[in-house]
Amino acid sequence: MQIFPGFVRVSKIRNLHSSIKVLQLCASMNVFAHLCRGDAHQSLLATRVRTYDLAAISPFVAQSFSGLFSLENWGGATFDVSMRFLHECPWERLRTLRELVPNIPFQCLLRGANAMGYSNYPDNVIYKFCDLAVKNGMDVFRVFDSLNYVPNLLVGMDAVGKAGGVVEAAIAYTGDVTDKSRDKYDLKYYLELADQLVKAQAHILSIKDMAGVLKPEAAKLLIGALRDKFPDIPIHVHTHDTSGAGVAAMLECAKAGADVVDAAVDSMSGMTSQPSMGAIVASLQGTQHDTGLLLDDISKYSAYWESARQLYAPFECATTMKSGNADVYKHEIPGGQYTNLQFQAFSLGLGSQFDDVKRMYREANLALGDIIKVTPSSKIVGDLAQFMVQNNLTRETLVDRADDLSFPKSVVDFMQGNVGQPPYGFPEPLRTKVLRGKPKVDGRPGEHAKPIDLDAVKTDLEEKHGRKLTEEDVMSYSMFPTVFDEFETFRQQYGPVDKLPTRLFLTGLEIAEEVDVEIEKGKTLAIQLLAEGKLNKRGEREVFFDLNGQMRSIFVTDKEASKEIVTRPRALPGVRGHIGAPMPGDVLELKIKEGDKVTKKQPLFVLSAMKMEMVIDSPISGTVKKIHAGQGTKCTAGDLVIEIEP
Incomplete structure (x- = not known):
């Protein structure tokens, strides 16, 4: 939820949804609810909360919280997860909630040139997506880039503006502006970046503290400096409560001049989620920033989610995290990534080593040059961290052994420049060793990408699935082709399972x-x-x-x-031609066939597990003698995939 202190400084708000005229940025500090997308259920419940449960409480929210700045209820990971795991159409979710909550602005998370996805898309996809989102009921777009790379940010901002949405330009926060020993992400860095976004006609300026590392004193310094430099633009602060200091930090933001701060309803707050809505509202009662919200209403809202949350117990991050933990100031894992990283670790057989993964996350980040960490750059750091734990690597041995390692695909893409340009450049010599001669991208990755022919895609999809499709369907496919095809096939086979009550959906x-x-x-x-x-x-x-x-x-x-129980041959240690699976996963793609001649470092196959992909290179030159695991095969770590005759 978002809390909004002081008066409205919005002077450039464009046309909004027909039922919302002026964003309702009223004279009290406003709370912004992470009702649906959000970091409440993304951070705590692996993004598994269903529209069924969101819709049930929506009329109460509309009636009781009309003073909210907005509800962040869409975008980010929820877009593909709704299709991938919940078998729901994200566009239907948006329209359903818009109908039930017509009086509160909606907000979504837009990953700049990545839209809802994890890689850069052609520009026409970004513009079409924003246009459709506004038409389906979205109002405010928090536009960010995982590396704070301004060219990527500007594409998203322009697309939102042309669609008629409210442009909230976000600066991803990392480091500590009060720590003089960390000179990369200092106050000057943030002020200069903010100046570029304000000049680019941002309607709202946002600080996106995705890991919850904005300490109270740093909040006072940063927000105070931004307010002094930009007295007329609304400032919105987003944080997580991983350390337990989130409420204190948001109160300091309010006092320093922030217009909006984020919170989550009490029973869905704390730890990797947002700080408590009730705690912030109560702390501000009787002050100049009094929100006007009623604690009784917040308690009723919280009681609903306390009950509903029990249905999602298997997805709780609390299986390893029982309270706030200040070690986030060291590892800086974003709140929205924490639960997914934990699930990924278990799928890779590293569940018992999750503490090691967290410690290695910091080392991986430093090895990559101390980068901004938010989707998709946070995934890059997470993939590398788990790769380092699997292979018993340190930051030093990672560089020493890089010539002989097959790195996660996300790390290779980053080093090529396919995500964007990090503010302080790429790490050397690691970059050169990882790329091994692969091409590099200078500048904005999507700048020269060929536009997607959306009409042709629509025609092909309708022929494939045998029904008329909407523009929204085409957009979902354009960003997540495999996920959409699987979702469409599932829905045609099983029908609208999103109508089932949640317990029955999960357990039958x-x-x-x-x-x-x-x-x-x-x-x-x-x-x-x-x-x-x-x-x-x-x-x-x-x-x-x-x-x-x-x-x-x-x-x-x-x-x-x-x-069927299938026993697969194992890659024998010491046999140079035995190429095994370095982690549990599915063989996503084979790049060779039996009888092919291969050279050392030539890509052989792609292994995938929980969104982590790894391209496995040949350690030797020779001939492919036998492929033991074809495309789509599920492997455990150590299974023999390819046998090469040296």
């Missing part, structure tokens, strides 16, 4: 349990599970159920029972 019905599912207004299905049959030779079970009073049955493949 028990025998004799009944449920009413409203698939659309006025149309409800009454379903009762009656019995499950025995497993047949085809790996299926007959499922008996009652649908609206009539008994029916269907045969359902039992995917767990019908799995």
Whole structure:
């Protein structure tokens, strides 16, 4: 949620959604709710909260919190996760919430030239996305770049402005402006960057403290300096509460002249989420920054999420993090990445070494040149950190052994310049050793990218999926082609599973349990599970159920029972031609075939696990004797994938 102290300085607000005329930037400090996108459920629950639960509380929010600056309810990781794991259309989520909350501005996170994705897209995709987002109900766009690379920022800002949205230009914060020993990201750096964004016609200036490392004294210094230099532009501060000092920092921001600060409702606040909405509101009561919000309303809102949160217990970050932890000032892991990094570590077999991963995150960051860390640059640091733990590397041995290592694809892309240009350049000699002659990109990566023919994409997609598609569907595919195709196939096979209550969506019905599912207004299905049959030779079970009073049955493949146990050969230590999987994952792509001649350092295959991709190079020259794991094969660490005859 966002809290807004003082009067409104908005002078350049463009046209907004028809139901919101002036952003409601009123004369009190306003709270900005991370209701849906947000960092509340991204940071605490691996971005798994469903529209079903968001929609249920939305009428109460509309009625009780009309004074909010905005609700951040879209964008960032929620866009692809909603399709990937929740089997929901992100555009439908936006329209549903817009209908239920017509009186509070909506805010989304826009990754500059990356839009909602993790890599740079052609400019026409960015402009079309912003246009569609505004038409579907979005108002304020927090535009940022993972490296604070201004050319990438300007593309996003211009696209939002042309679409008629409110441009909130964000500066990603790292380091500590009060620490004189850290000279890279000092006060001068932030003031100069802010000056460029203000001159580029930003409507709102934002500080995006994605890791929660903005200490109270640093907040006073930074926000005070920005307010002195830019007296007329609204300032919005976003933070996380990983250290436990978030409330104190936001109060200092308010006193120093910030117009809006972020918070999360109490039961979804703290740790890697935002600081507590109730705590901030209570602390400001009776002061010049009194928000006017009622603590009773906040308590009712918090009670809803306290109950709903129990449904998502398997995704809790609290499995390893039980309280705030000041070690964030060392590792600087963004709050929105923490839970996902933990899940990724478990998938890579590093769950018991997560403390080592956190410590190595700092070392990986320094090895990369001490970069800004927010999606997708934070993923680059996280991938490298886990790679270093897997291979027992230190910052020093990483450089020494770089010639013989196959680095994560994200690290290679970064070193090539495909993400953008870091403010203090690339680290050498590591960059040269990682690239091994691969081409480098100077300047903005998407500047010369060929525009996507969206009409042709639409035609091809409609032929592939056999139905009429919308512009929004085409945009989802343009950014996440594989994810959209899988989502579309799943929905055509299983229908609108987003209508199911959350517990049933996650765990299914028990025998004799009944449920009413409203698939659309006025149309409800009454379903009762009656019995499950025995497993047949085809790996299926007959499922008996009652649908609206009539008994029916269907045969359902039992995917767990019908799995085959496959024992794969292992890569033998010391055998130079045995190329194994360095981590658990799926063989995403094979770059060679049996009989091919390969040279040392030639790419052989791409391995993928939890969004982490690694290109495996050949350690020797020779002939591909046998491919033991084809494309799509699931491997464990050490499985033999390719055998090369030296």
